[in-house]
Amino acid sequence: MLVNMKEMLDEAVKKGYAVGGFNCASLESALAAIKAAEELNLPFILQHAPAHEEYIALDIAGPIMIDLAKKSKVPVCVHLDHGPDVNIIAKALRLGFTSVMFDGSAMSFDDNVATTKLITSMAHSLNVTVEAEIGSMPHNLKGEMKEYIPEDFYTKPDEAAQFAELTDVDALAISFGTVHGIYKTTPKLSFDVIKQIRLSTGDLPLVMHGGSGLTEDDYKKAISSGIRKINYYTYEALAGGKSVYDIVNKKPQGLLYHDVATYATEVMKEDVKRVMKIFANV
Numbered sequence: 001m002l003v004n005m006k007e008m009l010d011e012a013v014k015k016g017y018a019v020g021g022f023n024c025a026s027l028e029s030a031l032a033a034i035k036a037a038e039e040l041n042l043p044f045i046l047q048h049a050p051a052h053e054e055y056i057a058l059d060i061a062g063p064i065m066i067d068l069a070k071k072s073k074v075p076v077c078v079h080l081d082h083g084p085d086v087n088i089i090a091k092a093l094r095l096g097f098t099s100v101m102f103d104g105s106a107m108s109f110d111d112n113v114a115t116t117k118l119i120t121s122m123a124h125s126l127n128v129t130v131e132a133e134i135g136s137m138p139h140n141l142k143g144e145m146k147e148y149i150p151e152d153f154y155t156k157p158d159e160a161a162q163f164a165e166l167t168d169v170d171a172l173a174i175s176f177g178t179v180h181g182i183y184k185t186t187p188k189l190s191f192d193v194i195k196q197i198r199l200s201t202g203d204l205p206l207v208m209h210g211g212s213g214l215t216e217d218d219y220k221k222a223i224s225s226g227i228r229k230i231n232y233y234t235y236e237a238l239a240g241g242k243s244v245y246d247i248v249n250k251k252p253q254g255l256l257y258h259d260v261a262t263y264a265t266e267v268m269k270e271d272v273k274r275v276m277k278i279f280a281n282v
């Protein structure tokens with residue numbers, strides 16, 4: 001069933017676990033996440049990221065995601081990840097998304113507050129939830145990452161509290177050492193940053209981006225420190241990619257594409273199930 005993020009995250013706050021946000025960069029990744037959630041009977045968030053527009057456009061992915069969510073046996077929130085401006089957010093709302101993220105992390109604090117506020121009032125009037133971001137994160141989506149000092153990116157707890165108060169957001173993405181994409185070195189995570197932000201923002205659900213590629217222990221520590229939504233995609237996609245080599249090696253001739261796609265979907269589903277169980281503590 002199609003729901004927004006509110007009830008799902010309220011429940012996660014109450015019980016102290018996290019809900020996974022999985023990107024739909026292809027039909028296979030969406031099917032992998034839906035099947036995993038149904039097999040485990042867990043709610044989850046199906047996301048479209050504008051960074052994946054070149055693989056599957058919002059116009060094409062959006063209606064499919066909503067249809068899959070409506071037909072699903074488990075609660076599914078259909079969410080726009082990293083909306084860069086009001087136009088794309090309005091488009092997601094028109095398509096029937098039940099949740100949107102506005103990413104104003106590259107803006108000044110005041111501009112981020114003003115735009116996020118505008119989006120929250122627009123979205124809330126449609127019963128759509130809003131995630132925003134305060135503090136920024138390094139990214140290594142295509143090997144572009146240079147040397148950086150992790151501490152320079154950490155979200156400041158007082159800014160997070162002020163931002164939450166001024167914008168009325170439903171969830172807040174924070175920076176505490178994770179990276180978007182592939183980790184080049186072991187990430188330097190600060191669980192203290194999460195704990196301090198949790199203290200300063202009360203029960204507001206905190207979101208971990210760049211949730212791929214961490215250890216089970218890292219996830220558990222982040223969740224016990226206050227993370228309630230974890231975005232996970234890159235390492236699921238890597239598992240799917242690796243499965244293609246495996247199936248090609250098993251059958252180097254006469255392989256049909258739909259068999260490759262079905263096999264990759266199954267492998268990604270297993271990877272999603274693995275992390276869903278950790279996030280939900282089951």
Ligand SMILES: [Zn+2]
Pocket residue numbers: 082180209210231
């Ligand atoms: Zn992100």
